[in-house]
Every structure is written in structure tokens, then in C-alpha cells.
Amino acid sequence: xHPELAGLLALQxxxxxxxxxxxxxxxxxxxxxxxxxxxxxARVCGEYRARCALDMGCGxxxxxxxxxxxxxxxxxxxxxxxxxxxxxxxxxxxxxxxxPVTVVRSDLFEAIPASLRFDLIVFNQPFAPSAAASNGVCxxxxxxxxxxxxxxxxxxxxxxxxxxxxxxxxxxxxxxAHDPMLAARELGLGARTLLHAHYAGANNFIHExxxxxx
Numbered sequence: 001x002h003p004e005l006a007g008l009l010a011l012q013x014x015x016x017x018x019x020x021x022x023x024x025x026x027x028x029x030x031x032x033x034x035x036x037x038x039x040x041x042a043r044v045c046g047e048y049r050a051r052c053a054l055d056m057g058c059g060x061x062x063x064x065x066x067x068x069x070x071x072x073x074x075x076x077x078x079x080x081x082x083x084x085x086x087x088x089x090x091x092x093x094x095x096x097x098x099x100p101v102t103v104v105r106s107d108l109f110e111a112i113p114a115s116l117r118f119d120l121i122v123f124n125q126p127f128a129p130s131a132a133a134s135n136g137v138c139x140x141x142x143x144x145x146x147x148x149x150x151x152x153x154x155x156x157x158x159x160x161x162x163x164x165x166x167x168x169x170x171x172x173x174x175x176x177a178h179d180p181m182l183a184a185r186e187l188g189l190g191a192r193t194l195l196h197a198h199y200a201g202a203n204n205f206i207h208e209x210x211x212x213x214x
Contacts, residue, residue, distance in 0.1 A: 061088030
């Protein structure tokens with residue numbers, strides 16, 4: 001486990017303020033203040049004018065609340081990990097000024113109404129599998145790499161509105177096979193890199209995916 005992640009997990013539960021949001025980070029919930037990844041995603045989300053958005057694997061609910069705060073009219077947040085769902089619901093209640101967010105427990109899109117089509121889906125996915133069981137640290141589980149990403153992108157194709165996009169990060173600290181860019185190419189998605197920055201000894205990326213080349 002990365003030392004910074006281990007240190008933040010040891011502090012849980014704790015409170016952090018990000019982008020004017022007061023977030024209570026419960027036990028075994030992925031910390032949004034770990035490194036720069038979540039905050040970079042939040043900044044990138046501000047470039048879109050989505051009307052309906054989804055924070056997949058929402059953890060604390062930080063990105064969903066950022067989307068609501070940006071003025072997205074319909075925001076959903078989903079996570080399969082029970083501590084994350086409880087944490088996100090608490091943070092939505094704590095930050096009502098940001099706007100409404102619907103939080104559901106869902107294995108990817110399982111519990112999300114099939115009628116919904118999203119202009120923007122953001123997924124701060126695990127970069128690599130956990131050695132623990134499916135209820136392990138932050139809920140990453142043994143399917144935390146390439147297969148989870150491929151399953152998500154396959155299903156996301158049918159949940160995007162016309163011109164809708166998926167935004168996902170990656171760090172080359174993780175095995176190259178877990179880069180969502182590889183899965184997107186296998187599935188025939190249009191792809192581009194929105195951000196490439198080197199920090200903390202690694203190359204860090206944010207990718208955008210669409211249902212077709214543009």
C-alpha cells in the first residue's frame with residue numbers, strides 16, 4: 001500500500017475541506033485528498049456543461065458534490081462498497097448548498113435506472129487490484145484493475161447521451177495493462193488524453209472516452 005494512502009486510512013474518520021465542501025471521510029473510504037488525482041478530475045469536470053452526470057465509484061461523494069456545485073441539474077453517485085455509500089450520503093446531507101445528489105449502492109450500473117443517459121460520467125477507478133477480498137481496503141477488491149475497467153467502459157457505452165463522455169484517470173505506478181486507454185481501444189471508443197502531469201515520481205493522466213471517434 002502506498003505510504004500516503006496508509007497514513008490517511010490511519011486517520012479515518014477525519015474531516016477535510018475541498019472546494020468549499022466539508023467532507024467527513026469514514027473508515028475504509030478512499031480519501032479524496034490523496035495526492036492530486038481527485039482534485040484534477042474535479043478541475044477537468046469544470047470544463048464540461050453537463051445536464052446529467054454520474055460519479056461512478058463515488059467513495060466520499062466528493063466528485064458528485066463538485067458536479068452539483070458546478071450546476072449540473074441531475075447528479076447521481078454510485079458505489080458498491082457499503083462504507084462509501086454511507087459516507088457519500090452523509091456528505092451530501094452535510095453539503096446541501098452544493099445541490100441535490102442521488103446516492104445509490106450499485107455494482108457499476110446495476111442499480112442505476114436504464115432510462116438515464118449521462119452527458120458526463122467520471123470514474124476515479126482503482127488502478128490495480130487489491131490482495132484483499134471484495135470488501136477489502138476501500139472496497140477495491142481483487143478485480144480492481146483491467147477487467148473492472150473494461151466491464152465499466154463496455155456498459156458505459158449504452159449509458160451515455162449523444163456526445164456524452166467518460167472521464168477516467170491513470171497513473172503509471174500501476175501496471176500498464178490497467179490503463180483504461182487500452183480497454184477503450186479494445187472496445188472501439190474514441191479516446192484522448194486531457195491531462196498529463198508528472199508528480200510524486202509517476203506519470204499521471206486523465207483520459208476522455210466517447211462512443212465514437214470525433
